[in-house]
Amino acid sequence: MGGGTVKLYELLGVGPGVTALIGGGGKTTAMYTLAEELRQRGTVLCCTTTRIFPPDHLPVLARPTEAELRRALERHGCVCAGTPAEHGKLALPELPMARLAALADYVLAEADGSKGLPLKAHLAHEPVIPPEAARTVLLLGASGFGRPVREAVHRPERFCQLTGADMDQPVTPALAALAVRAEGLGDVVFVNQAETEQQMALAKELALRLACPVCAGALRKGEWLCLS
Numbered sequence: 187m188g189g190g191t192v193k194l195y196e197l198l199g200v201g202p203g204v205t206a207l208i209g210g211g212g213k214t215t216a217m218y219t220l221a222e223e224l225r226q227r228g229t230v231l232c233c234t235t236t237r238i239f240p241p242d243h244l245p246v247l248a249r250p251t252e253a254e255l256r257r258a259l260e261r262h263g264c265v266c267a268g269t270p271a272e273h274g275k276l277a278l279p280e281l282p283m284a285r286l287a288a289l290a291d292y293v294l295a296e297a298d299g300s301k302g303l304p305l306k307a308h309l310a311h312e313p314v315i316p317p318e319a320a321r322t323v324l325l326l327g328a329s330g331f332g333r334p335v336r337e338a339v340h341r342p343e344r345f346c347q348l349t350g351a352d353m354d355q356p357v358t359p360a361l362a363a364l365a366v367r368a369e370g371l372g373d374v375v376f377v378n379q380a381e382t383e384q385q386m387a388l389a390k391e392l393a394l395r396l397a398c399p400v401c402a403g404a405l406r407k408g409e410w411l412c413l414s
Contacts, residue, residue: 193223197401197412198374202228203320204283204293206235208313208371210300210340211327212378214238215405217294221264228291230264231255235297235314237275241266249280255289283316295319300340304330304379305357307345307365315371324372326392328385328402330357359388363395376410377402389413 194200200220207213218241221230232244240246247258247267258265267286268276279286286293298313300306304327315322330338336353339345346353349364366375377389380402393400393413403410 192410192412194405194410195220195223197410198321198323198376199399200224200292200321200323202291204287204295204316204318206295206297206313206315206319206322207325208298208306208315208322209325210298210302210306211304211330212325212376212405213296213298213300216323216325216376216378217296218243219405219408220294221292224292224294225264229259229289230292230294231259231286231290232264232266232294233268233279233286233296234276235278235295235316236299237271237277238268238296239274240268240276246276248276252281252285252289255281255286259290283318287318293318297322303338303340304328305339305345305362305365307339307341307348308369308371309341309344312341313371322371322373324366324375326362326366326375326377328377328379328381328389331359331362331385331388332356335361359392360395363392366396372398374398375400377413378405380404381407 224230245265267279271277334354335342348368349361380386380389381404389402400413
């Protein structure tokens with residue numbers, strides 16, 4: 187398993203335009219991994235439609251004008267932009283998403299929140315996927331498998347409504363697949379945190395239960411493969 191020959195953007199089918207990252211278990215890591223790859227192919231803008239902490243490793247623009255953003259992209263190749271929000275976080279940029287997509291070759295938008303949990307079920311107003319998104323990547327954390335729903339899932343009550351599970355029931359690939367199918371939100375699924383043979387086996391079990399493409403791996407290690 188490895189990202190040596192196949193880039194993550196190739197595996198996930200990420201092309202020019204807007205890509206939304208949703209779910210739990212690695213959205214931020216996925217966004218910056220993709221950004222590092224894609225900056226070799228064009229200009230990249232990282233942003234959010236919800237709330238994120240600004241990165242330490244990229245230039246951060248707060249409320250940039252079009253001219254400021256264009257100059258920053260030309261100079262740095264990859265930047266993060268947004269609107270200052272509470273607790274030092276960034277919110278959605280003030281420039282419309284269509285304008286952002288016209289200024290940068292690739293726009294990567296973290297479009298969901300999961301409170302740091304590996305799995306996420308969604309209320310009616312979630313996730314905040316931009317209409318301009320050409321690709322939506324749904325992330326799940328393999329560390330959630332085997333843990334009770336109440337501990338592993340953000341919005342556990344919604345997860346139980348979707349799957350018929352109870353709050354203390356361990357999350358299985360079958361239950362996770364039920365939720366994913368019921369919501370129908372992602373074009374491709376990436377199971378992150380699959381660092382052991384057992385976790386990869388559970389990711390493969392999930393893949394067998396979904397019709398959409400499923401990939402798995404360990405983003406922090408730079409390892410991934412396609413399962414379906």
